[in-house]
Amino acid sequence: MANTxxxxxxxxxxxxxxxxxTYMLDTSNLSTETNxxxxxxxxxxxxxxxxxxxxIVVTYLALGPVTVTFTIAGSDDNGAPVSTSVTAILGTAxxxxxxxxxxxxxxxxxxxxxxLSLSMNGNAGQLYIATIVMCGTVEVEQTL
Numbered sequence: 001m002a003n004t005x006x007x008x009x010x011x012x013x014x015x016x017x018x019x020x021x022t023y024m025l026d027t028s029n030l031s032t033e034t035n036x037x038x039x040x041x042x043x044x045x046x047x048x049x050x051x052x053x054x055x056i057v058v059t060y061l062a063l064g065p066v067t068v069t070f071t072i073a074g075s076d077d078n079g080a081p082v083s084t085s086v087t088a089i090l091g092t093a094x095x096x097x098x099x100x101x102x103x104x105x106x107x108x109x110x111x112x113x114x115x116l117s118l119s120m121n122g123n124a125g126q127l128y129i130a131t132i133v134m135c136g137t138v139e140v141e142q143t144l
Contacts, residue, residue, distance in 0.1 A: 053134045
């Protein structure tokens with residue numbers, strides 16, 4: 001790396017691991033060769049309330065197009081598992097390098113403890129998420 005010429009339009013991204021090692025991201029290939037998945041914490045909205053998720057809002061660093069599958073899973077009133085998935089292409093070519101916001105619209109799902117996960121196939125592109133939020137509505141408590 002020491003003898004590699006650097007131009008003003010090159011990107012250098014560094015990351016570390018738990019052992020304190022530092023690595024440089026290979027910006028000539030912004031894709032992972034292996035399948036990737038990430039599962040977020042289940043969201044407990046309000047006790048005994050069932051949220052309906054209608055939109056996923058993702059803020060990400062735009063490093064080119066990437067194909068991502070978002071899945072929302074939970075359980076219905078009877079405790080049976082329910083889920084919905086949607087595949088979206090985030091980002092554009094050429095690289096903008098800035099933060100972008102995308103709204104992804106899965107089939108609306110009503111479930112206790114909705115849990116968001118995302119997955120990408122190998123060589124689907126590179127994704128750096130800044131924030132990700134599930135948006136929707138919660139039923140109103142009724143008193144009789």
